Every structure is written in structure tokens, then in C-alpha cells.
Amino acid sequence: MSDLEGAYRRLLRVYPRWYREEREEEIVSTLLDASRPAQRLPSPVEAAGLVLHGAATRVGAGPGGSLAGVLGAGASPMLVAGGVFALVGLALRGAPLEGAELVGSNAGLIAPLLYGVWVLAAALDVVTRQRYQRSVVALAVLASVIAVPVADVVGLGRPRLFVVAALIAFGAPSLLRPAWTLRREQPASMLVGGLAALAVLASSAFGALGSSGVGSLPGSLSGFGFYPGLLATLAAWTPLATLALLAVAAGLVVAGRAVTAGMLAASSVPWLVICVGAAPRPSTATFGAVLLMAVLAVLAAASVSRRPRTARNGLHA
Amino acid sequence: MREPTWLVLTALAGCGRLHGYAITQEVKRLSGGRLCLRAGTLYAALDRLVAEGIVEPAGEEVVGGRLRRYYRLSGQGRAVLGAEAERRAAMSGEALRRLAASPGLA
Numbered sequence A: 001m002s003d004l005e006g007a008y009r010r011l012l013r014v015y016p017r018w019y020r021e022e023r024e025e026e027i028v029s030t031l032l033d034a035s036r037p038a039q040r041l042p043s044p045v046e047a048a049g050l051v052l053h054g055a056a057t058r059v060g061a062g063p064g065g066s067l068a069g070v071l072g073a074g075a076s077p078m079l080v081a082g083g084v085f086a087l088v089g090l091a092l093r094g095a096p097l098e099g100a101e102l103v104g105s106n107a108g109l110i111a112p113l114l115y116g117v118w119v120l121a122a123a124l125d126v127v128t129r130q131r132y133q134r135s136v137v138a139l140a141v142l143a144s145v146i147a148v149p150v151a152d153v154v155g156l157g158r159p160r161l162f163v164v165a166a167l168i169a170f171g172a173p174s175l176l177r178p179a180w181t182l183r184r185e186q187p188a189s190m191l192v193g194g195l196a197a198l199a200v201l202a203s204s205a206f207g208a209l210g211s212s213g214v215g216s217l218p219g220s221l222s223g224f225g226f227y228p229g230l231l232a233t234l235a236a237w238t239p240l241a242t243l244a245l246l247a248v249a250a251g252l253v254v255a256g257r258a259v260t261a262g263m264l265a266a267s268s269v270p271w272l273v274i275c276v277g278a279a280p281r282p283s284t285a286t287f288g289a290v291l292l293m294a295v296l297a298v299l300a301a302a303s304v305s306r307r308p309r310t311a312r313n314g315l316h317a
Numbered sequence B: 001m002r003e004p005t006w007l008v009l010t011a012l013a014g015c016g017r018l019h020g021y022a023i024t025q026e027v028k029r030l031s032g033g034r035l036c037l038r039a040g041t042l043y044a045a046l047d048r049l050v051a052e053g054i055v056e057p058a059g060e061e062v063v064g065g066r067l068r069r070y071y072r073l074s075g076q077g078r079a080v081l082g083a084e085a086e087r088r089a090a091m092s093g094e095a096l097r098r099l100a101a102s103p104g105l106a
Helices: A003-014 A017-034 A044-058 A067-091 A110-127 A130-154 A161-176 A187-212 A226-254 A258-267 A269-275 A284-304 A309-316 B003-015 B020-030 B039-051 B075-101
Strands: B055-063 B066-073
Touching: A003 A017, A003 A044, A017 A044, A017 B020, A017 B039, A017 B066, A044 B039, A067 A110, A067 A161, A110 A130, A110 A161, A130 A161, B003 B020, B003 B039, B003 B055, B003 B066, B003 B075, B020 B039, B020 B066, B039 B055, B066 B075
Parallel strands: none
Antiparallel strands: B055 B066
8 A cells, every 4th residue: 555545545534434434445546546646645635625525424414515415414303303392391381491480470371382383393394295394394483583572562471582592493404405405314313313413502502692691681682581590590500511521522532433522522612611600509400411411412423423324325226 | 506516417428437537537628627626525526416316326347456436427417417508508698699789898
């Protein structure tokens, strides 16, 4: 093996193992065919391209490694995550997070309605045909967008800002994904991916919201001290969440899953930011929730690095 | 359809089946040396086109100890490329017609 071939094979290690098993020999052949006679090292442009597309394939961006692929790979799991999130919210009677006090006598009404719409949307997405998917999700996202003004108009308590933002985020990939990425995933992988997406998104959203100062905004956004109360509760989770995520990431590094570990560690950055501020002591319940989130994040990593069916079937058809 | 995809499909349309390196060479020739497809970009595009059913694998062979996998346009791919070619031809025709109609403004 020449120095150049060795260098190319090392670069290709950025791609996941299943991809290399199918394509490494072919890609190395193409790279060597295209090399200059006395070339000993890959060109920087060639190397950057391989690293970029390899990383995109590894994180489950799907065929092409493009933004479209990312949206396509994430849309269904995110939608299932929205459904699970809404189910948890319904089970807890609209109060999914401890310590958040309700405002007004009928404050708990809008959020459960919104949760109901989302459970319905996620269920319909699983059982109906693909061509209806975008319409169903669009209705659910629309319901999320108008929930706050509607709550004000009819004089009910607003849903939590985080709830509304999270639900819109869950639906956005489905609305933005291009048509060619529409395909039916296995229900089991959608569920695992959905739970994982929920965990990662929640950890990032909690941290970002808490550190952005959104909760301290006066008037309409803060909703009479309602959202700051929620964020104070979230702040209590941060030290343990950070530790748990970093501990799992360290374990993955030992297990040779450095890229996955990097992703996981990166998702703890918002928690680290919020840790800088003073937070009340976390309870046993929050500790348990954080552990659960870490477990789900690991499932996420396992789920996204799996071989997509299209790639497997496409090359051996 | 973006330029690299257009050129990859055009390359495959004229040659029956091509392996990865041959596709990059044909694309370079078609673009007058302007577009040099790198391996990462090429295989990302091929993965996507295979997933969409526009391109299909067309056999493998080992040449000089190196594995070559061949690709060709599928029936659907021929239809997609044909439609895109007609669209581009119509646009080009329109541009030429407008230029011819207003020679003094160039």
C-alpha cells in the first residue's frame, strides 16, 4: 500500500463502518485514479471533501450528506418525538415540568389541547399515507403558533413558551424536507430516533433558553412570571445534566466512538453555560430525569449511525 | 437541478455505464474543464441519485487490483434528464430570442 493510499484510507475512517465496508475499495480506486503520478499526500480540498461528506454520512444525514438529507433523516423521528413529548404533557395534565406554577384559574387548558393536536398529528403521520404528512404537520405547527395569541384572546393561561417552541421545532423538519427524502421508516427506528431527538433537543433547548435571558423579559413574553419560574426549575438540572452527558461521552471515547462522543459532549455546552449562573439544589426527580435523558441521547447516537435502508438496497439491488 | 447533478446525468446519458473516475473525467470534459468533481462530492451525489432511483449500479470489475463499480441512468433517470434538458433548452431559446430582439441594448 502506497503512502497516498494509506492516507486516503485513514481519511475514509471518518465515514461510518457500514459505509466503508460497501464503498471504501471503490472510493479509494477513484481517488488513486485521479491522483497525480508522484503525489504522496491528498490535496487539502480532496481531504476536506471526504471529511465533510464522511461526517455527514456518520451523523445520519443520509444520501448526499446535504442539509436536505439532514432534514429528511430527522423529520420522522422529530415528529415522533413531538408526539411523545405531547403524550407526556397530557399524562402530567399539562404540567410536564415540576415547579412551574400555573397562572389564572383556567391556565391548564390550552396546553393540553395543543398536546392533543400533536399526539393526533404524530399518530396520523405513522398510519396515513405520505402525501398527507405535510398537511397534518402543518396544521399541528399552525396550532402551536397561534396557541399563545388565542390563549390571550379567550382569556386562558398561555402554554409554556418552551412547550410552544419545542413543538414548532419538532414539526419544522417535516415541513422543510424536500420531497425526495419522503420515505417510510420502520416504526421501531422512528420511535428510538424520536425519543433520541427529544432528548438532545430538550437538553439544548433548556440550556439555550435558560442562558438567553428569555425568561426575564418583561410583559408579553414572560407571562406574569410564569416562564421565569419554569426556567429557574430548569436551571436546577444543569450541573447534573452536564456531568451525565460528559460521563457518557467519556465512555464513548473509551469505546472508540469518538465522533458520537463529540456530538454528545457538544450537546452539553448549553448546560455548561447555564451552570455558570446560580441554580437551586436539584431534586431526586430531576436527577432521574437527567439520567433518562443521557440514556436517550446514547440511543440517539446509536440510531443515527445505523445503515440506512436506501444505501444498502441501492447498491445491491 | 444543480449544475454538478446535471453534468453527472448528462455524462451517464452518453456512455451507457461509467465508473466513478470516468464520471469525473466526463464531467470535467463536458464543463470545458470548469468543474472538477472531488470524490466526496461525487459519491455524495451518487448516493443521493441512487436513493432517488435516477441512477442505478451497473456491475463491478477489478482492474489492476482496484475495484470499479459502474453506474448508469435508470429509466426514470432518462425521463428526469430529458425533462430537465427540455426546460433548459426552452430557457436558452428564450434568452437568445430576447437578445436577438434587442441587439442595440447589449
